[in-house]
Structure formats: C-alpha cells, structure tokens
Amino acid sequence: MKRIDCLKILAPMIQNELVVVTLGVTKHEWEMINPRDGNCYLSGMGGTTPFGFGLALALPHRKVVVLDSDGSFLFGLNHLATLAVHKPQNLSVFIFDNECYESVGGSPSQTARGVDLAAMARGAGIENAITVRELDEFRDAAQKGVKENGLRFTVVKIEPWIAEVPARYYHLLEERNRFARYVEQTENISVLRPSKIPRRDPSKWKPTK
Amino acid sequence: MKLSSAKLVVEALRKNEVPFIGVLPDGWLFEAYQLVCEDPYFKVVQVTHEGEGVSICAGAWAGGLRSAMMMENSGLRAAAEALGRLYCYPVLLLMSYRGDFGDSAHFGRPIGRTTEPILDALEIPYAVVRKEEEIAKSIQEAVKTLDTAHGPVALLFTGETIR
Numbered sequence: 001m002k003r004i005d006c007l008k009i010l011a012p013m014i015q016n017e018l019v020v021v022t023l024g025v026t027k028h029e030w031e032m033i034n035p036r037d038g039n040c041y042l043s044g045m046g047g048t049t050p051f052g053f054g055l056a057l058a059l060p061h062r063k064v065v066v067l068d069s070d071g072s073f074l075f076g077l078n079h080l081a082t083l084a085v086h087k088p089q090n091l092s093v094f095i096f097d098n099e100c101y102e103s104v105g106g107s108p109s110q111t112a113r114g115v116d117l118a119a120m121a122r123g124a125g126i127e128n129a130i131t132v133r134e135l136d137e138f139r140d141a142a143q144k145g146v147k148e149n150g151l152r153f154t155v156v157k158i159e160p161w162i163a164e165v166p167a168r169y170y171h172l173l174e175e176r177n178r179f180a181r182y183v184e185q186t187e188n189i190s191v192l193r194p195s196k197i198p199r200r201d202p203s204k205w206k207p208t209k
Numbered sequence: 210m211k212l213s214s215a216k217l218v219v220e221a222l223r224k225n226e227v228p229f230i231g232v233l234p235d236g237w238l239f240e241a242y243q244l245v246c247e248d249p250y251f252k253v254v255q256v257t258h259e260g261e262g263v264s265i266c267a268g269a270w271a272g273g274l275r276s277a278m279m280m281e282n283s284g285l286r287a288a289a290e291a292l293g294r295l296y297c298y299p300v301l302l303l304m305s306y307r308g309d310f311g312d313s314a315h316f317g318r319p320i321g322r323t324t325e326p327i328l329d330a331l332e333i334p335y336a337v338v339r340k341e342e343e344i345a346k347s348i349q350e351a352v353k354t355l356d357t358a359h360g361p362v363a364l365l366f367t368g369e370t371i372r
Contacts, residue, residue, distance in 0.1 A: 020268070040271065044294030047264035054265035057252060058229065058272025078257040082265070086254065173297045180271060189273040193356045 003096050004163040006138050006156055007033050007067075010094075013146045014038075016186060017063040020052035022072045024103035026096055028165040030067060037182035041175045046076025049093055053083055056091040059187065063090050065146060070097040070111045077120070083151070084124035092145035092152045097131075098160045106160055121153040129153040210305075214341050214370040215240035218303070221348035222277060223250050227301060229269040229276035230254070231262035237305030237371050238279050245279075259284030260291040263361070267291075267298035275355065277301035282308070282365060283320040285327050292331050292361050299355040299362070301348075306337060306367035324365065333361045339368030 003026065011034040020040045021027045027041050040055075042048050052066035073095050083093075099112035111117060121129035128150055132138045141154045180191040210218075218241045222230070230245050230253045232238075245251040252274070256262035259280050266276035280288070282304040292300075307314065308321015328335045334354050338347045347364055354362045 042294075044264075044291065046260065047267075047291055047294065050261045050264035051268035051271075054229075054254075054268025054270075054276070055272045056268075057254065057265075058269040058274045062272075076258070076261055076264075079261050081257050082254065082261065172294075176271075176297055183271060183273065187273065191271060191273050192359075195357055 001133065001135055001138070001156075001158050002161045002163075003098070003156075003158045004029050004033070004161070005135060006096070006142075006158065009135065009139050010142045010146070013142055014065070017065050017146060018055060018059070018183070019065045019067065020048060020055065021067045022048040022069050024069060024072075025162050026067055026069055027170070028168070029163050031168060032163070032165045037178050038186075040179040041170060043172055045072045046079075048072055049083065050076060050079045052091060052093065053079070053086070053088060056088040057086065059183075060088065060090055062187070063092070063146065064088075066091070066093045068093060068095050070095060070099065070109050070117065071101045073117065074110060074115075080121055080124040080126070083153075084121070084126045087126070087151045089149050089151060093154065094142075094145065095153070095155045096158055097155050098158045100160055102160045102162065118153065118155045126151060126153045129155075131155040131157060133157045210237050210240045210366065210371050211341070212240050214344060214366070215244050217341060217344040218348065218366075219244040219248065221345045223248070225349055225352040227275040227277050227352060228252055229266065229274040231256050231266050231276065231278040233257075233259055233262055233280045233284055235279065235281040235305050237281070237307070237366065238303065241303070242279060259288035263288045263291040263295060263300055266300040267295045270299055275299070275301070275352065277303050279303045281305050281320070282324045285324055289327060289331065292333065296331070296360050299359055301351055301355055302333070302361060302363040304363060304365050305371070306365035309337070309365070309367040311368065311372075328363055331361070333363050334358060335363035335365060337365045337367060338370055341370055344370060
C-alpha cells in the first residue's frame with residue numbers, strides 16, 4: 001500500500017475539516033492531491049500531532065485531522081500520554097508508517113524493528129487505536145476518522161514510495177497566515193489579531209522645519 | 210512563588226485574555242499552576258515535555274486562543290527545537306528563573322547560566338520579573354509583544370516574586 005493511494009482516498013472525504021500535516025514527503029503529496037487553505041503545513045519533528053491536539057482543544061466543535069509519520073511521531077512519543085488523558089473527541093490522527101526515514105534516505109525506523117505504535121496508543125488509553133494494511137481497511141478507517149466523533153488513532157502501514165510531485169515553495173510564515181485566515185473566515189474569530197492603526201487629524205499637524 | 214505573586218500572574222493572564230495554559234509542573238510556579246486549575250476561565254493542559262507543550266500552545270493559538278506555557282527555565286533547553294521551528298507561532302513562556310541571583314538551590318546555576326543566551330539565540334523577546342509590582346505590567350506588555358511580534362515571548366520570574 002502506497003501513501004499516495006491512501007491520500008487519494010482521503011481527499012474527497014475532506015470538506016471543512018482542518019488538516020494538520022507533518023513535514024517531508026507527506027506534505028508534498030497531500031498538497032498535490034488536495035491543495036486547500038484548510039491544510040496546515042508544519043516543519044519539525046515531533047510537533048505535528050501535539051499541534052493538532054492543541055488546535056482540537058481550542059476548537060472543540062471542529063474536526064481536526066492530523067497526517068503524521070512514524071519518524072516524526074516517534075520523536076515526540078511522550079505526547080501519547082497527554083493525548084490519551086484528554087482524548088479530544090474531534091481529533092483523528094493518522095500515522096503513515098513506512099518504517100523508515102524515507103525523506104532522508106530510507107534508514108529504518110524503530111517501527112521496522114517491532115515497535116507497534118497502535119499497541120502503545122492502546123496502552124496509553126486510546127481505545128480506538130488500530131493498524132491498517134490494505135486500502136479497503138484504510139478507506140473504512142478514514143471514513144470513521146473524518147466523519148465520526150471520538151478520538152481515533154490509526155497507524156497506516158505503507159511501503160516506502162515517493163510520488164512525483166511538482167516543485168512548490170513552502171515558507172512557514174506564509175503557510176501559517178494562509179491557514180490562520182482560513183480559520184478566521186470559517187470560524188468568524190480573530191487569530192492573527194491585527195494591530196489597531198491610530199487615527200490622526202491632519203488639521204492638527206504643526207508644520208515642521 | 211509567593212501566593213500573592215501567583216494571584217497577580219493569574220489575574221493578569223485573565224485580564225489580557227490568555228485562556229490556554231500548558232504546564233509542566235515546576236516548584237516555583239506551583240501556586241500559579243494551582244490557581245489556573247481552579248479558575249474555569251482557563252483551559253489547562255499538563256504536558257510531558259516542554260517541546261510538546263510549545264507545539265500544543267501553537268496549535269491552540271491557530272485555533273484562536275492566546276496561549277502560555279508555564280515551566281521551569283530548564284525546560285527552555287528541552288523546548289528549544291520546537292521554539293526554533295515554530296518561530297512565528299506566538300506562545301507566552303512563563304518561566305521560573307532558576308539560577309538567578311539569590312537562588313539557594315545547588316542545581317540552580319547550571320540551569321540559569323544558559324537561559325538568557327538561549328533566549329537570545331532564539332531571538333525571543335523577554336523580560337526578567339523580580340518585583341511583585343512589575344507583574345501586571347510585564348504580562349500586559351508581553352501579550353502586546355506576542356500579538357505584534359507573532360512569535361514566542363518569555364517572562365522569567367525570580368527575586369521577590371518567588372521569596
């Protein structure tokens with residue numbers, strides 16, 4: 001099973017959900033398949049699921065979908081404890097587990113050596129933590145993950161394979177602003193909190209030398 | 210932290226609309242942690258690692274909530290990677306300043322010696338708060354900087370705010 005085929009199945013299920021995407025190839029493939037302002041692209045290992053968790057707590061009525069990877073998730077594995085304690089009902093986490101650090105050459109990750117992330121999630125207290133290996137299983141997990149309430153943690157076992165994606169410039173600040181404005185528009189709230197511009201009366205200006 | 214100082218911190222966080230609080234328990238900020246837990250205005254999340262806490266706070270900010278992370282300054286080193294990566298996501302770091310002048314703990318100075326150099330290296334604006342009467346204004350100004358600088362901002366609590 002390839003990640004790109006999973007993402008193609010997931011894309012039409014996404015409507016107004018907020019999708020937080022990890023660094024590396026996952027981001028590039030998702031952007032090619034489903035470019036939209038409701039995608040939040042992050043850089044950095046270990047922070048993707050915690051970011052989605054914080055977003056889900058801030059907007060408990062809004063579904064948040066996280067697309068993370070084994071390498072990134074392992075970097076911040078301790079987050080499983082926090083996630084399991086709070087169990088945000090509007091959060092669905094997908095870990096695309098190719099059992100290697102694919103974006104940086106393909107060295108095996110610890111999931112290639114028997115570490116079972118779904119079992120660890122269940123051990124932490126997340127009941128809906130499963131592993132899927134076939135596209136039909138993924139389709140079912142994706143439908144439930146996107147459309148049903150309840151914290152879901154789905155490990156998606158994929159083979160290492162990078163799709164051909166178009167070149168695109170990414171800058172964290174640009175991505176942040178685009179996503180923040182989408183949240184502002186769809187939630188009718190202020191995220192960027194623009195500064196107030198002071199008004200001045202030109203008739204009261206004194207000439208300067 | 211003196212209970213009177215902790216009350217001033219929590220009052221200022223509410224007044225300046227910082228409702229989301231990440232916490233990694235810390236001896237000096239313990240009183241402030243207790244107070245935010247008792248106050249229904251705040252959404253409090255105890256985290257397992259300061260880097261995780263910074264990422265969670267960044268997500269909460271993207272969801273429209275100003276956020277703060279309460280932690281010991283030793284956690285700044287643990288959080289440095291997340292702070293460096295998420296440089297444009299505002300989070301208010303409320304830290305005890307272990308190892309500042311007058312800390313009687315033997316482990317304080319090894320923590321404190323790297324605090325300000327790391328804040329400088331990460332280009333995080335910060336202020337050291339030593340007196341109770343500085344608390345309200347420091348938090349007010351830190352929140353203004355949070356909103357305009359659009360990145361992490363730090364306050365270090367020490368001196369008369371602690372003992």
